[in-house]
Amino acid sequence: MTHMTRGLLDQAIAATIELLHFRQPADAVLSAFFRAQRSGPRERAFIAETAYTVLRRKRSLAAWIGAAPDARQLVLAALVRHGGTSLRTIEKAVAKHEAQWLADLKARPEPSLSLAEQTDLPDWLVERLGALMPQEELLALARALNQPAPLDLRVNALKAERATVLARFAQEGIAAQACLHAPQGIRLAGKPSLSKHPLFLDGSIEVQDEGSQLLGHLLAPKRGEMVVDFCAGAGGKTLLLGALMRSTGRLYAFDVSDKRLAKLKPRLARSGLSNVHPAVIAHENDAHVKRLAGKCDRVLVDAPCSGLGTLRRNPDLKWRQTPASVAELTAKQASILAAAAKLLKPGGRLVYATCSLLPEENERIVDAFLAAYPQFARRPAAEILAAQGIRIEMPGEDLHLLPHLHGTDGFYAAVLERSA
Numbered sequence: 001m002t003h004m005t006r007g008l009l010d011q012a013i014a015a016t017i018e019l020l021h022f023r024q025p026a027d028a029v030l031s032a033f034f035r036a037q038r039s040g041p042r043e044r045a046f047i048a049e050t051a052y053t054v055l056r057r058k059r060s061l062a063a064w065i066g067a068a069p070d071a072r073q074l075v076l077a078a079l080v081r082h083g084g085t086s087l088r089t090i091e092k093a094v095a096k097h098e099a100q101w102l103a104d105l106k107a108r109p110e111p112s113l114s115l116a117e118q119t120d121l122p123d124w125l126v127e128r129l130g131a132l133m134p135q136e137e138l139l140a141l142a143r144a145l146n147q148p149a150p151l152d153l154r155v156n157a158l159k160a161e162r163a164t165v166l167a168r169f170a171q172e173g174i175a176a177q178a179c180l181h182a183p184q185g186i187r188l189a190g191k192p193s194l195s196k197h198p199l200f201l202d203g204s205i206e207v208q209d210e211g212s213q214l215l216g217h218l219l220a221p222k223r224g225e226m227v228v229d230f231c232a233g234a235g236g237k238t239l240l241l242g243a244l245m246r247s248t249g250r251l252y253a254f255d256v257s258d259k260r261l262a263k264l265k266p267r268l269a270r271s272g273l274s275n276v277h278p279a280v281i282a283h284e285n286d287a288h289v290k291r292l293a294g295k296c297d298r299v300l301v302d303a304p305c306s307g308l309g310t311l312r313r314n315p316d317l318k319w320r321q322t323p324a325s326v327a328e329l330t331a332k333q334a335s336i337l338a339a340a341a342k343l344l345k346p347g348g349r350l351v352y353a354t355c356s357l358l359p360e361e362n363e364r365i366v367d368a369f370l371a372a373y374p375q376f377a378r379r380p381a382a383e384i385l386a387a388q389g390i391r392i393e394m395p396g397e398d399l400h401l402l403p404h405l406h407g408t409d410g411f412y413a414a415v416l417e418r419s420a
Contacts (some may be wrong), residue, residue: 004085008043009075012050017071019051019316026055026316041193049148053078053211055315056120056146063117065105067411076102124323128358137404141357144403145410149312151188152179153205154213154236157243158272160204162186168199180407181390182213184411187407203270208236210357211408215302216240217388218381218399218413219351222338224249225297230250230340231255232278237302253278254288270375277325284339296343298350303333305354305361309410312403326358333365341373347420349379353399353413362412363398370416377414 002015015033021025030051034044054061054074061077062069069077076094080102087106091099115135116126119142129138153176155162162184169176174192179185187210199205204405216237223246229238230251242251251273255261258280268276279288306313306321306329337352344350352369354361370376381399385392394400399413 004089004093006093008046009090011037011039011043012047013072013075015047016051016054016075019055020071021317022320024412025054025320026314030115031410050075050078050083052148052315055319056218056311057082058319059117059120060113063111063113065112077105080106088319089099095245118142118327121318122320125321132357134357137333141402142146142402145311147312147403149209149310149409150407151191152182152208152210153186153188154182154240155184155186156204156206156239156271158196159202160199165199165205179210181385181392182210183388183390185210185213185238201270203267203272206236206267206271206310208240209409211411212236213240213407214385214390214392214399214401214408215300215351215353215411215413216244217390218353218384218415219298219300219349220384220388221245221249221251221298224268226250226252226292226295227298228252228254228292228296228300228340228343230284230299230301230336230343231303232264233257233260233302235261235276237300238264238276238278239267239271239273241273241300242276245275247273247275249275251276252288252292254281254286256281256283284336289339289343292343293381294342294345296345297342297348299348301337301339301340301350301352303336303352303354303361303365305333305356306358307355308357309355309401309403309412312409313375327359330360330365331368333361334368337365337369341369341376341418344418346418348418350416350418352374352416353404353411354355355409355411357402357412359409360361363414366398366414367415375419376416377419381413381415384415 018029018033030048057078061074065073065077087102116123119126121142130237155165166176175189176186179187194200221241221244226249227241229241232238232255235253238253253276261278261280264278281288306326307317311318341350352366378397380397382394399406403410
């Protein structure tokens with residue numbers, strides 16, 4: 001435990017206040033906060049963890065405190081309720097009346113909570129998720145979404161074997177195990193900093209959630225093919241696809257953000273891949289895209305979405321997204337899918353994926369697309385994964401990954417093939 005001082009507590013509260021404005025993604029807000037403040041890695045970890053706990057548990061904490069609590073009260077309550085901090089530890093960092101307030105708070109009987117307060121989710125989201133699953137499952141899903149995500153790595157098969165990496169970690173005292181489903185995945189027990197680790201620096205390992213790795217195996221590109229990662233972002237999936245292609249063929253990484261694609265450059269240099277061609281596009285119907293029409297074997301569309309499946313990492317999203325922002329995204333998703341589908345040659349495969357939990361961003365987009373483009377058909381995701389030795393029980397034809405069932409972020413993916 002980091003030694004609790006008044007200064008450290010004040011910093012955690014200042015960071016929380018910044019985050020609760022919800023002006024920007026939480027990770028960007030914290031990065032800026034840490035650039036402005038001088039603090040060591042242990043202090044930074046404490047500040048980030050405390051502020052994120054408030055984001056995760058804001059509703060149930062407010063119900064426990066009563067009235068409309070300010071950021072300071074939320075932080076103090078979060079520390080004693082979820083942070084494993086004793087009153088004696090906090091007493092040294094707060095005024096007498098605050099220590100008394102906390103003691104009284106702890107002595108209070110538990111309030112009775114609404115379902116939204118129990119799940120720490122906004123009302124509209126509880127309503128939508130409640131329509132998809134029984135209450136018991138919704139509570140289990142929410143419990144999983146309110147835990148921090150574990151740290152998953154992907155071993156770059158061009159440079160290393162998973163067994164070798166695991167053996168090396170064991171030697172170095174880094175607790176790790178093979179992921180349950182992803183063939184090149186490794187899950188770490190803690191959160192060691194790996195940015196200076198030789199295996200990271202030489203491109204043998206990359207940080208990537210297990211669920212995200214499985215999307216690459218759904219696309220299953222082969223050597224020598226022409227493949228497009230349509231919304232490549234910082235390129236985690238691009239690197240996986242390149243490795244699956246054994247650095248042969250051509251792999252295009254398209255994104256509308258040059259900032260995001262710039263993050264791919266150093267990762268690409270480390271990876272040893274020579275078949276990746278990053279390109280910034282203005283929109284989904286850019287000239288770059290049109291040139292490839294009807295020429296591609298495989299296309300991955302990891303569509304921009306609400307990100308509600310990633311609340312373990314990005315708890316701010318549940319407060320930043322609204323029914324209106326989701327509706328705006330669905331229009332964008334439909335047009336991106338239609339544009340990306342034009343790239344496929346007959347017999348080609350497209351994977352449409354999101355990290356959302358909502359059917360309007362997932363099945364409904366795919367159903368509407370299939371109704372409009374009868375030359376495309378759905379393929380069962382479980383079969384494609386099983387052919388690669390990856391066995392996941394799932395209802396229906398599409399992939400649904402959920403943190404409480406699979407230990408991954410929430411992901412959806414549909415496999416669409418164009419008739420030959």
